[in-house]
Structures are given as structure tokens and as C-alpha cells.
Amino acid sequence: MDWLIIIGAILSLIGLTGLVASALKVLKAKRAGLEDAELRARIQKAMALNMGALGLSVIGLMCVIVGISLG
Numbered sequence: 001m002d003w004l005i006i007i008g009a010i011l012s013l014i015g016l017t018g019l020v021a022s023a024l025k026v027l028k029a030k031r032a033g034l035e036d037a038e039l040r041a042r043i044q045k046a047m048a049l050n051m052g053a054l055g056l057s058v059i060g061l062m063c064v065i066v067g068i069s070l071g
Contacts, residue, residue: 018053
């Protein structure tokens with residue numbers, strides 16, 4: 001089950017990268033000094049990336065746990 005652990009670790013790293021990218025997008029939007037409506041729109045777009053990355057990271061961690069349990 002080593003392959004499951006490796007795949008899970010890769011998925012988790014991709015998810016972590018997406019979480020960092022989402023945080024950087026929100027930080028960039030806040031520093032831009034935008035109007036309230038535009039700031040909300042940009043944060044909502046970043047939330048979609050954030051939730052997808054979080055889901056991918058969770059799936060990757062579950063793969064790692066299953067791989068360790070079965071290995």
C-alpha cells in the first residue's frame with residue numbers, strides 16, 4: 001500500500017498549495033484597497049479555490065491514513 005501513501009501525500013501537497021494560493025489572493029485583494037462590493041466578490045472567488053483545496057487535502061490525508069492502516 002505504499003503507492004496509496006505516495007498518492008495521498010501528493011494530493012495533500014497539491015491541496016496545501018491551493019490553500020496558500022487562496023490566502024495570497026485574499027491578502028492581495030485586501031491590500032488593493034477596493035470598494036466593499038468588489039472586495040467581497042474577490043473573496044468569494046477565493047473561497048471556491050479554498051474549499052476545493054481543502055477537500056483535496058482531506059482526501060489526500062485520508063488516502064495516507066488508509067495506506068498506513070492497510071500496509
